[in-house]
Amino acid sequence: MPRWLPRAVILVLALYACFQLASWAFHQLVALLLNILIAFFLALAVEPAVSRMSARGMRRGIATFLVFLGVLVLGLGFVALMGSMLAGQIVDMVDRFPQYLDSLIGSINKTFRTDLSRLAIQDSLLHSDWLQKYVQNSATGVLDVSATVLGGLFKLLTIGLFSFYFAADGPRLRRALCSVLPPARQAEVLRAWEIAVAKTGGYLYSRGLMALISAVAHYVVLVVLGVPYAPALALWVGLVSQFIPTIGTYLAGALPMLIAFTVNPWYAVYVLVFVVIYQQFENYMLQPKLTSRTVDIHPAVAFGSVIAGTALLGAIGALIAIPAVATLQSFLGAYIKRYEVADDPGVWRRERSTTS
Incomplete structure (x- = not known):
């Protein structure tokens, strides 16, 4: 047996063990890595505001704290407003439920x-029996819901925390x-960082404009x-439909339909029809054009990047796909040399004949 064979076998086994260990560690830490990725893009989103406040003499840590505090206050205020409105409407629906049921039974009869x-x-x-089983399953599922919320x-x-530190x-x-x-590499890293900040800010600007x-x-x-x-419901539809992917x-359309149902059941149908029509208008006309202008990528590329991001990372991938692709496209654009396209006489004659 050659001398190198035992060492080669040991080396192969060691490499295989290291690969298995790295694969196990990656699968255990994939949730943490996704959280860090989201935090990094959030940090890029607030970077312009933090840098502007820091340039005026404020300490960067205090500026970051104030920006995050403002976002937190706005988020809690929105949740409190929607929660109070939803609670009042649920109480009203419960009180009027016998009337709805009597009307439905009368129509059936x-x-x-x-x-x-x-x-x-x-x-x-x-x-x-099914109601008793449902109550039992709901009682046992309270712990699962609590664990999910926590x-x-x-x-x-x-x-x-990660986004604040970043x-x-x-x-x-x-x-x-x-x-x-x-x-030389330092200049490239700094340039990529600046591009990522600009593209992420542009993407959030486009999302905010579409929400409005x-x-x-x-x-x-x-x-x-x-x-x-109506103002609270419209704000709910704008924010939820744009900043919660997939x-x-x-979620955005369900709440207005529920509130409209308390006024008139047909109004819920009207709201559903409008939500569907507007969503098609937004997906195929408004979003591609607006995103391509603010993030500077082709509408087809923006649409394809969202699909690819959803397939790879789910809802998180759909949220960060467009700014990531825009950053990569702008960074690689400096290293791609473009040439003038030679005119084809045959194509030129055909174009002139069609225009004339």
């Missing part, structure tokens, strides 16, 4: 010539990264229908 009564239906529901709060806290120690972090690179347009459009519809709390549209 008139249409199908039946003899149903609300008391009989309530009695059969209360003594049904996990979500811990995730938000982790993202908030924003507050941005210059120090850039110096630490550049200190291990040669001068969506809020105004839905506000007009809700006011015409006479739905109560399921944000459905």
